[in-house]
Amino acid sequence: MSAPVLDPPAVVKPKSAGARRSWAPVLWTLPPVLIVLGVAGYPILRVLTESTRTPTGRGTEVWSTVLGSAAFRDALWRTISIAVCSTLGCLVLGTFLAIVLAFVPFAGSGVVGRLIDTILTLPSFLITLAFTFLYGTAGAVNAVITELTGATTPVIDFLTTPLGVILAEITFFTPFVVRPVLAAFAQLPREQLDVAASLGASPWRVLRQVVLPEAWPALAAGGSLVLLLTLNEFGIVLFTGAKGVITLPALIYTRGIVTFDLPGAAVLATVQVVLSLTLYVTYRLVFARFIARPKED
Template structure:
């Protein structure tokens, strides 16, 4: 009875179920963000600002002057043509090598695969030097041909031409196509190949209808990577001594280091960055579409 007469106690405040905000995730995020800003964003911003400098201050005169030059248009065309030609060559040669290594067993295939992996660790100028020793005007191949034919003139003289640059880039960048394809072929169920062969499918038909559809994402990834790398390649062009082969990276080097035209070099570098970013975004869209279509099927 006494308990009933007592005044009811005030209701207790509801306890909050929200966890206390922690600053640890933000603290862990800051170092990589600051590193990206310092390594990538800051240099690109400085280059962009440098490209707007003129004798009178800042403006767009440098951009107008550089982009209207015939040397820029020639370098842009040369860069794109060499990159596309090298990428196509890498795709054809890399696909062939990957198919042979994955489905045509032969003695020494493991050694060949390890040698291909070794090329990935080498700098590009070593391949160019090897090309010079082999196919240069005084190289081993020309010396051998001269001994056979008795001619004093070099039979091969392509190293300092766009063809020489393309062949050197194909030799160096083909492993970037072979390795993703070998990884894709390794995940392909062998039972699927056996079933296709037991149904009367020829090796070419099995390759075309069973193997390659599974390898398209890997082929697209390898080809896109090669295209990005060849688009920005400078060492091979420099070490081949191809004076007439002026690409955008070579032109940037000439404007920035040789003639010390920093604003002009910054304009060319900005164009190079925009070209690479556009290509990368296009690759991401294509890759997302390919993986999406595979999931739907």
């Protein structure tokens, strides 16, 4: 009678190493997630809850009253129109400056590039103060015009209008377009430009068919960033537009700080957040499809 064959003992693999590996990404992700929730999530949640707190306990009345007011409609339209006009101005001026700095050699181009970078480090209210000193009713330009023409009233008086805000925002936010476009131009192969020129293409055709297509992603990124920043800009509007230009951020400040209408200010802030997040999500979707299209082609 043969001896029974015994199965080899099962090898039990230690689970501690695998468990540590599986939990490691989660543990590393938790700190930044908690920081984001604490820094951004809690204020947004607090604003939402504050918009429903009223003495009567009827939060819907505050929403309907604020959203149905003419002041809200005017501020919303003014905010969007100023942001769109400023963004278009930044795209046009930023693209022009980037083309000149990248393809038109001239003495001092490096200094101009550094000055553009310097603007990025300055607070926005310095631009508005410079505009006030130059184009204000008692500014240098009006003083020169008054001296030359003998006018008794200021000839230039646009700072307290939407045009003054748009020009100040274009001046301050144009570097946010110049820098990414310059980076895109720096990656453009010079041989491609030389081949296009050797085939008889005019400079304008080379610019339109070779240079600008390479810059579309950079233009989209810079323009979207400028649109988000101008949509939420408050300092330039406060210093330049003063009481003549009321945007959503300025209306939130008036409701929350001046009149102490915290529920009304919270409603306006919620609209501002939703508007910004919607614009950001739309930009990300469109930009992702725009980047993926060349790969598909």
